[in-house]
Structures are given as C-alpha cells and as structure tokens.
Amino acid sequence: xxxxxxxxxxxxxxxxxxxxxxxxxxxxxxxxxxxxxxxxxxxxxxxxxxxxxxxxxxxxxxxxxxxxxxxxxxxxxxxxxxxxxxxxxxxxxxxxxxxxxxxxxxxxxxxxxxxxxxxxxxxxxxx
Amino acid sequence: xxxxxxxxxxxxxxxxxxxxxxxxxxxxxxxxxxxxxxxxxxxxxxxxxxxxxxxxxxxxxxxxxxxxxxxxxxxxxxxxxxxxxxxxxxxxxxxxxxxxxxxxxxxxxxxxxxxxxxxxxxxxxxxxxxxxxxxxxxxxxxxxxxxxxxxxxxxxxxxxxxxxxxxxxxxxxxxxxxxxxxxxxxxxxxxxxxxxxxxxxxxxxxxxxxxxxxxxxxxxxxxxxxxxxxxxxxxxxxxxxxxxxx
Numbered sequence: 001x002x003x004x005x006x007x008x009x010x011x012x013x014x015x016x017x018x019x020x021x022x023x024x025x026x027x028x029x030x031x032x033x034x035x036x037x038x039x040x041x042x043x044x045x046x047x048x049x050x051x052x053x054x055x056x057x058x059x060x061x062x063x064x065x066x067x068x069x070x071x072x073x074x075x076x077x078x079x080x081x082x083x084x085x086x087x088x089x090x091x092x093x094x095x096x097x098x099x100x101x102x103x104x105x106x107x108x109x110x111x112x113x114x115x116x117x118x119x120x121x122x123x124x125x126x127x
Numbered sequence: 128x129x130x131x132x133x134x135x136x137x138x139x140x141x142x143x144x145x146x147x148x149x150x151x152x153x154x155x156x157x158x159x160x161x162x163x164x165x166x167x168x169x170x171x172x173x174x175x176x177x178x179x180x181x182x183x184x185x186x187x188x189x190x191x192x193x194x195x196x197x198x199x200x201x202x203x204x205x206x207x208x209x210x211x212x213x214x215x216x217x218x219x220x221x222x223x224x225x226x227x228x229x230x231x232x233x234x235x236x237x238x239x240x241x242x243x244x245x246x247x248x249x250x251x252x253x254x255x256x257x258x259x260x261x262x263x264x265x266x267x268x269x270x271x272x273x274x275x276x277x278x279x280x281x282x283x284x285x286x287x288x289x290x291x292x293x294x295x296x297x298x299x300x301x302x303x304x305x306x307x308x309x310x311x312x313x314x315x316x317x318x319x320x321x322x323x324x325x326x327x328x329x330x331x332x333x334x335x336x337x338x339x340x341x342x343x344x345x346x347x348x349x350x351x352x353x354x355x356x357x358x359x360x361x362x363x364x365x366x367x368x369x370x371x372x373x
Contacts, residue, residue: 015220022228058344065342087347089357094364096342098373105364108347114361 001123003028005051010034010041010067011085012059016108020054020085023112027119038062042070045077057086057093065097072101081122085110135162184323194316202313205306212299219295226285226292233278240271 007029011017017034024032033048035041037059045053053071057064064084071077083104084097094105103125104118139162146155247264250256256264351359358364 013217015217015224018221018224022224058346063344065344088344089348089351089359089364090342090345091356091358091367092342093344094358094367095371098368098371105368107358107361107364110361 001119001127002051004031005029006049007032007052007054008035008041008044008050010037010053010055010059010064012036012056016056020115023115024054026112027116038064038067038070041067045071045080046074050080053080053082054085055082057084057088057097065093065100068097068100068102081126083118083122085115187323193312197309197313197316201309205309208302208306212302215295215299219292222292223289226288230282230285233282237271237275237278240267240274244268244271 007024009017009020009024009032011020011034014034014036017036021032021034033044033050035044038055039061041053041055042062044050053067055064055067062070064086068082068084071080071082081103082101083106084102085106085108087108089107097105103122106114106118139158143155143158146152146158244264244267247256247260247267251261251264348354348357351357358367
C-alpha cells in the first residue's frame with residue numbers, strides 16, 4: 001500500500017474529519033485533504049488525482065451515497081476506491097451502498113482497528 | 128295551522144295552494160313569514176352556539192399562559208441552547224484533539240530515542256560493551272533523560288487539559304435535560320389543542336403523512352436492539368456485505 005497516496009476525507013463535522021485524519025496519519029498516510037460534503041468533494045476529485053476517498057453518508061448538500069454514484073458515473077473517477085464511514089445503519093442502506101459500488105462500509109462509532117482492517121482489505125483486493 | 132319546519136313538506140305546499148286557490152292571500156303570506164322566521168332563528172341559534180364554543184375554546188386556550196411563553200420565549204431559547212450544546216461539544220472535541228496531537232510527537236520521539244539507546248544498552252546488560260561505545264551511550268541516555276524530564280510535565284499538563292475538556296458533559300447534560308422538559312410541555316399543549324379542535328383532524332392528519340423513503344439518511348440509530356431494519360455493529364455490517372458476495 002502506497003503511504004503517499006492522496007486521500008480525500010469527506011464529512012460535514014470537522015471533528016470527525018480530524019479524527020479520521022489522525023487515524024490515517026497513525027497508519028502512515030500523510031497526504032490527506034478534506035471536504036465538507038459531496039458538492040465540495042466532487043470538483044476536488046475531478047481536478048486532483050486522488051487515490052482514495054473516505055466519506056460520510058449524511059451530509060447537507062450532496063450526500064455520501066450520491067457522491068459515490070457520481071464517482072462511479074465519471075469515467076475518470078470510476079476506479080477510485082471509496083470507503084464509507086457513517087452512522088447510517090439500516091440494512092437497506094448498506095445494500096444500496098454495496099450496489100452503488102462502495103469498497104468498504106464502516107458504521108460509527110468505529111475503532112482505529114476497524115479502519116485499518118477495512119483499508120488493508122480494500123487495497124489487498126485492488127493490488 | 129301547520130307548524131313550519133326547515134324544509135317545506137308536500138302537505139304544507141298543498142295547504143298553501145289551497146289558501147291561494149281560496150283567495151286567502153294574507154293567510155298564505157303569514158304562513159310563509161312564520162316559516163322563514165323559524166328557519167332563520169334555528170340558523171342564528173346554531174351560529175351563535177358555534178361562536179360561543181369557539182370563543183370559549185380560544186379563551187381557555189389563551190388562559191394557559193405557558194402557551195405564549197412557549198412560542199415566544201422558550202422555543203427560540205431552546206434553539207439557542209441546543210446550538211450552544213453543539214458549540215460546547217465541538218470545542219471540547221477540538222481541545223481534546225489539540226492536546227492529543229501535541230502529545231503524540233513527544234511520545235513518538237521518546238520512543239525513537241529509547242530504540243536508539245537499546246542496542247548499546249543490551250550489550251551493557253550482557254557485559255559486552257566497549258568503552259567508547261559505553262561513553263557514547265552515556266550521552267544518549269543523558270539526552271533521553273533530559274528529554275523525558277522536559278516532556279513528562281508537558282504531557283501531564285496536556286492530559287490534564289484533556290481531563291478538563293470533559294466538563295462539557297455536565298453543562299450540556301443540564302441544557303439537554305431542560306430542552307427535554309420543554310419538548311414535553313409543547314407535546315402536552317399540542318395534545319390539548321388537538322382535543323379542542325376535535326377528532327376529525329385525526330383522519331386528515333393520517334392521510335397527510337408522507338411515505339417515508341426507506342433509504343433516506345436517518346442519522347445515528349439510538350435503539351438498534353428494538354428495530355429489525357438496522358445493523359447493531361460492524362460485525363453485522365461485515366456479515367451482511369459478505370452474504371451479498373462483497
């Protein structure tokens with residue numbers, strides 16, 4: 001796994017972005033940028049050679065599930081691995097995210113160990 | 128004479144025709160006047176009763192001074208209070224993370240220095256160390272101890288900061304408890320209002336309930352054990368996804 005990969009963390013709460021950033025930094029990732037919803041994230045992704053997206057579901061503006069769908073629709077971004085970290089816990093939602101092409105799904109509250117596990121799994125499958 | 132009623136009967140109409148045919152115009156007119164008079168009286172009585180009921184209902188409702196206070200002061204106040212809770216918790220989270228982020232590099236650096244000293248130290252412990260290496264190690268240990276001496280009180284101070292940042296729980300807990308009380312008051316008053324305006328609203332209200340999108344974002348689930356449409360933890364998510372072949 002390339003520790004220099006460029007990661008976008010999308011969450012409307014700055015504290016949650018900060019927590020995820022700290023956990024990622026602990027795992028050795030330092031090239032991290034932030035966005036506060038899908039509308040902010042999408043143009044950043046379209047312009048900026050990101051390698052990985054971590055996104056919340058429930059956000060004002062564009063929600064995480066819609067961001068995921070936009071990513072999968074865009075030929076340049078379709079390959080991007082997307083990890084969802086969210087409090088949304090309905091079975092139907094998880095199925096919907098899976099069908100939309102999510103690469104991993106973490107329910108909040110979560111632990112550093114869970115984040116590491118899902119990251120390892122995603123990049124193991126990709127490489 | 129036939130007693131007039133709200134709507135004219137066949138019998139009454141025939142009577143009118145009889146009078147008119149008999150040339151008794153005034154009798155027929157009189158009967159018609161009475162008929163209308165009676166009808167109007169009934170209408171007025173009904174409208175009057177309705178007006179009185181409504182007036183009394185509104186009067187009763189206004190008599191509860193809590194209602195005005197609820198809408199004018201308490202609800203806007205509750206919004207401010209909840210906003211304050213968001214600010215307080217965000218502030219506490221940031222204070223905590225500031226302190227933790229200041230601690231982590233210090234502990235990482237001390238760990239690194241210990242790792243540096245460790246090989247020479249292990250040789251010392253097994254009586255396998257050269258004098259020049261020993262001297263070098265002494266300098267390393269000296270630097271390590273100085274650093275620990277400086278960093279430990281700093282880390283202690285930062286940990287105390289983390290501790291103090293948790294005071295939000297007490298303050299926000301009190302605020303939220305008050306808002307819960309307010310919601311209860313509003314609920315009680317709304318029920319009273321519904322009682323006043325009768326049962327017919329119920330059926331209408333039911334029809335107005337929109338079908339809820341089952342995939343709409345709902346936010347944190349506070350009672351997963353009481354619902355069968357949600358997962359309870361990460362293991363449930365993983366099981367669900369693997370059952371789908373992911």
